[in-house]
Amino acid sequence: MSINRIGGLVSGMDIDQIVRDLMKVERMKGDKLGQQKQILEWQQEEYRSMNSLLRSFRDNFAFKMRLSSTFLTKLSSSSNKEQVGVTANPDAVPGTRTIKVDRLAQGASVTGAKIGSSDRKDTLKNQLDGLRGVSLEDKETLKINDTVFKFDTKSHNIQDIVQRINNQKFVGVSTYITQQAVDTDEENGIAGQAQIQTLEFTDSSLVNGLVIKIGDKSVGLYSSKNYTDDTVAKAVLGVDFVYKIEDLGQAPFSDKSSELVSHIKEDLVSTGAELSINAANPRELTITSLEVGGQKAVSASISGGKEWTVRASYDQTLDRFFLSTNKSGADQFIQIEDGNLAKALNLTSGSTVDTRDADIAGKLPADVTYKTGQNAKVEIDGLVIEDYTSNQFTLNGVTYNLFNTTDQAVTVTVSQDTEGVLGTIKSFVEEYNKLLETIEAKLNEKRYKDYTWPLSDEQREKLTDDQVNQWKERARSGMLRNDETLRQIRNQMRVAAAELSKIGITTTAEYTTGKLEITEQGEKKLRQALENDLTGVMDLFTNTSNGVAQKLSDNVSSSILKIMEQAGASGNKTDDDSFLGKRIDDLNDRLDDWEKRLEQVEDRYWRKFSAMESALNRLNQQSAWLTQQFGGGS
Numbered sequence: 001m002s003i004n005r006i007g008g009l010v011s012g013m014d015i016d017q018i019v020r021d022l023m024k025v026e027r028m029k030g031d032k033l034g035q036q037k038q039i040l041e042w043q044q045e046e047y048r049s050m051n052s053l054l055r056s057f058r059d060n061f062a063f064k065m066r067l068s069s070t071f072l073t074k075l076s077s078s079s080n081k082e083q084v085g086v087t088a089n090p091d092a093v094p095g096t097r098t099i100k101v102d103r104l105a106q107g108a109s110v111t112g113a114k115i116g117s118s119d120r121k122d123t124l125k126n127q128l129d130g131l132r133g134v135s136l137e138d139k140e141t142l143k144i145n146d147t148v149f150k151f152d153t154k155s156h157n158i159q160d161i162v163q164r165i166n167n168q169k170f171v172g173v174s175t176y177i178t179q180q181a182v183d184t185d186e187e188n189g190i191a192g193q194a195q196i197q198t199l200e201f202t203d204s205s206l207v208n209g210l211v212i213k214i215g216d217k218s219v220g221l222y223s224s225k226n227y228t229d230d231t232v233a234k235a236v237l238g239v240d241f242v243y244k245i246e247d248l249g250q251a252p253f254s255d256k257s258s259e260l261v262s263h264i265k266e267d268l269v270s271t272g273a274e275l276s277i278n279a280a281n282p283r284e285l286t287i288t289s290l291e292v293g294g295q296k297a298v299s300a301s302i303s304g305g306k307e308w309t310v311r312a313s314y315d316q317t318l319d320r321f322f323l324s325t326n327k328s329g330a331d332q333f334i335q336i337e338d339g340n341l342a343k344a345l346n347l348t349s350g351s352t353v354d355t356r357d358a359d360i361a362g363k364l365p366a367d368v369t370y371k372t373g374q375n376a377k378v379e380i381d382g383l384v385i386e387d388y389t390s391n392q393f394t395l396n397g398v399t400y401n402l403f404n405t406t407d408q409a410v411t412v413t414v415s416q417d418t419e420g421v422l423g424t425i426k427s428f429v430e431e432y433n434k435l436l437e438t439i440e441a442k443l444n445e446k447r448y449k450d451y452t453w454p455l456s457d458e459q460r461e462k463l464t465d466d467q468v469n470q471w472k473e474r475a476r477s478g479m480l481r482n483d484e485t486l487r488q489i490r491n492q493m494r495v496a497a498a499e500l501s502k503i504g505i506t507t508t509a510e511y512t513t514g515k516l517e518i519t520e521q522g523e524k525k526l527r528q529a530l531e532n533d534l535t536g537v538m539d540l541f542t543n544t545s546n547g548v549a550q551k552l553s554d555n556v557s558s559s560i561l562k563i564m565e566q567a568g569a570s571g572n573k574t575d576d577d578s579f580l581g582k583r584i585d586d587l588n589d590r591l592d593d594w595e596k597r598l599e600q601v602e603d604r605y606w607r608k609f610s611a612m613e614s615a616l617n618r619l620n621q622q623s624a625w626l627t628q629q630f631g632g633g634s
Helices: 015-065 124-128 158-167 230-237 257-267 340-344 418-444 457-461 465-476 484-503 520-532 534-542 548-567 579-633
Strands: 074-078 084-088 095-103 109-111 139-144 147-152 174-178 198-201 210-214 217-222 241-244 274-277 284-292 295-303 310-315 320-325 369-371 377-380 383-385 392-395 398-402 410-416
Touching: 015 418, 015 548, 015 579, 074 084, 084 410, 095 398, 124 158, 124 340, 139 340, 147 158, 158 310, 398 410, 418 484, 418 520, 484 520, 484 534, 484 548, 520 534, 534 548, 548 579
Parallel strands: 217 241
Antiparallel strands: 074 410, 084 398, 095 377, 095 410, 109 320, 109 369, 139 147, 174 295, 198 210, 210 217, 274 284, 284 295, 310 320, 377 383, 392 398
């Protein structure tokens, strides 16, 4: 409530200063509340900082030491790295093997002969018309691997052909609408294409991700083999909704496919679409009663085959058209059906060109070259293998990279990476010691109880900036001194790590710190254990019931939860139900109430002094009147 404040004009007193002095006393309790709040906030920050360190140690080091693969790392070498490169996986068996490479895997390709283009390359008509006796129609097609590409020769050019081929995703994919919708894409033979923005497969198998997009709605289907959860699948596929195949029955589809259909129909209800799936052919689905933009199409469907692997390019300097597969293997091929565009591009000369055809050489135009898709052929330890479609493959834990064929066998050696494992253990010990040292420092950090924060205005005026910073450091010191939770995790870490003495990792002479060390003698013992009893060392760390890493991980996780109960999670600014969070909220409420009370107290003081000033003013007026009266009667 506002009041008229009269500041000592009559009494001659400095009322402003008097009220300020009186309020200093009143504010002392509020200052103490603010200092209590600051201590709690600092404690909360210290706890959360400690939790970050604990979490980092658990996730980056303790977790790693729980994995058998950490101890099974292998070294690998090849006697001829230019011909065969090797990488040994953790499950590779140490030893020596030999490999001969008789044939590299390769993809299929067709390199067209020089086209003889005209200087005008803006359209297919201008660039190719008349070449090799071909008279291009306004509409022409190019059929590759059973997929037809349609072009307008008066508006499209060779780069459009390249782009259309490279943008294709599947071979044997057909998309159509029976009964005209709003618009028609004559180039692709798809009615209503303007309304169906996308209706395609994103992978060669339905369980790897099928995306259906109609209008502004999209649904993705995925398998847990490919994506860990809905959130990841949704982000990777870029869709509005996702469904996991395993939740609806085993892939490709079970009798629960109708359930999947009903779910998708619910999500696409705004499009007016109805969806059905051909259980016999899981890569075929139909959307019926499709209505977009107020117009209706009776049905739309898609059926898909294998992944499209053909890539095209055109070199303007060489004036040649190139086709190749982006994958290797005997199943890769390029088939070009003879036609006007194929002839004009100097890819065919009256017959279909198929890289699988044994008589292909006799059907090619002069100067056209080709390669047939083929598998690699290798002999490993006397076993001939011709099944690998790639020049990179893994056998018995060893990944081979084939670079060239070999005249003689290449020797591949796999051995246990003792030095690597030793280095990993040393890094673990180093990080363990860093964490323990930090905990110990916090437990023993001195508490300066005489240093309170925040400083009052008067206190701050008496100190330099450096002194203020030093004051704050001391005020903040010792927030976790002798903290029970930290003491507990320190003791648990020591107990868990004590088992490591079996392999030469001991506690330092200063036992009170609990830090680990690997002495020269201890390293010899550890190295011998790794070389002679790797399984025992691995079990000491990884055993799920009493392994050192497992116990450390469990203990740290338990401490993280306790600290979260005490101080909440990092970054949580609202709805903090932790012990400290509730106390801070309570102090905030009390401080708000105290500020309101101080306003009332200050107003009361001013009312009293204003009343005094008014009374003095009246008294002065009366005195002046009396003086005037007595003076006037003399």
